Amino acid sequence: MADRRGSVLVLTNNYDVTSDVVLRILAARRVPVARLDPGTDPYAGASLSAVYGTGEQRGILRTPSRTLDLTQVRSVWVRRPSPYEGPPGLDGQDRRFAAEQSFWGTGGILASLPGAHYVNHPWDNRAAEYKPAQLATARRSGFLVPDTLITSDEREAREFAAREPGGVVYKPVWNTPYRVDGRPHSVWVREVRGHEITSAVTMCPHMFQTKVDKAFDARVTVVGDLLFGARIDSPDLDWRHRQDLMRCEPIAVPEAVAYSVAAYRDHFRLVYGAFDFAVTADDTWYFLECNPNGQWAWQPPEITDAVAHAIADRLEKGSGT
Template sequence: MLAERDDGEANLVGRRLSARGVETLRFDTAWFPHRARLAVELGPSGWEGTIHTPEGPIDPADIGAVYYRQPRPFEPAAGLSEAEARFASTEARFGLGGVLASLDAHWVPGTPGQVADAEYKPLQLATAARCGLSVPPTTVTNDPAAARAFTAEQEDGAVYKALVHKLIADSGEPRLIYTSPVAPEEIDEGVAATAHQFQADLTGKKAADARLLATRRGCAAVAIRAEHPEARRDFRLDYAALDYAPIEVPARVAEGCTRYLSVLGLAAGVFDFCVTDLDWFFLECGPGAQWGWLQEATGVALSDLIAEELMASL
């Protein structure tokens, strides 16, 4: 499992695998090179040797499946200049990262390359539409006039949604960018500075949000309900006041999610939907998004889905 030690999702999956008699090893990529050593040579069937970690040695040939769970960046050795540290981090990514990417193993939710590609929001939305999932009216633009025209056309208003959820502030610390309502008159020429995503605001029609974990072998979902107006638009604004409950997934939605995974070559995905009285509207799919707190709140065995997918190739 490529994850840091205190990762909640990896811990839940690890317990499920251990209960089924499957041996697991955790590898936090931030251990390399300080606390992990790599010594492999190329053989007829791939890299042979050992990756030494604080949790024990790893023989690449013994790995049958990999849970790729938001691993941390490699941390360069102390005492390097800024340029040397950048070079060392890049070499680690292409060196150890390349050895890991070459493993003849089943990757869940996918290989690093597949997961990276699947993070593109425009790709997610287009794939969802092609797979038969309902998608809210959306535009991606850096044209202020086009942005104003789109937002004016939306009967129930429009929202701005960042294409990535985190902004690196001047302090160097990341902060979340929340879904925000936007009116045509609020859009100025600053939109021209980069790509922006605007979408129809479904808040007034929303019965609940739903976070759905899908694998090639099944899916399960949890409804997320909020009373606070801002949290109804973006539940991340008020976790303390959210209510959770299992929710049945319509067959059409489940089938669309399965097709989505197949198109992007993924073995699993964490889907977010806006659920109205009439339909489920796809919002995004984060291959490595969090779901552990939903299992703890509702008892829905999401970790079983991941464990079974990992075991499928063993």
């Protein structure tokens, strides 16, 4: 395998156990790795500097355990870094100022390393996270897409629900952190009826989608040209709600779906993607979404191991991939 000199830089939080699965593989291959949480580590002894000039671009990352020449980074794995929230010792506008300077400064440096291979590039991740862009791209890529309405108009939402005899579901367009009585609360996909739609819809865009009469769900985890399919059987509309009740097993990905996955991935320039589908009894696959940075280590061991090795291969090979 071609080898670009230098380290793999992993951008993630300190509690990301999924990244450890890949890091153990890289350690066994003696690939040097540096781990950084750009949202928090600068407040715990890390520092980042970059120089840009007519004849050069260079930079240094210093952590309590090592010093890394940024021009020698072969790959960057953008896993699950913490958000840029600013130093915890600051309040109000000072903290917001520091947080935004970090987002644009630190984030900009880490997104512009010369010659590095990104999995995925953070700007590509962000572009691919918008639900309307996902649906528009899925349709152009040849996927079957359930009829979907994104609106803040109560009347349109009620009319859409009334036109769908099989029912509609509500999905948030973004998984915003939400708390009820101080405790984290998830907003799951749920079925809604016209009379449940109120003027609260006018407060922000809401996403309503035709309910697919599915036999099961499918997850297709993509690493480059490699596809890893999993069938998910769950008693819940949203299988994420009670994962302890779901069953998951490998499944073959239809050729037509694989073709559309490739077109979708090329459009957003994704190396990695987690595609979700609703599959009907006659084996019709409906695109639901693609998380460009979705979790994958919860799948059966044979899939988890294959995905981990595929990611490690990309990171080890670097820009020659």
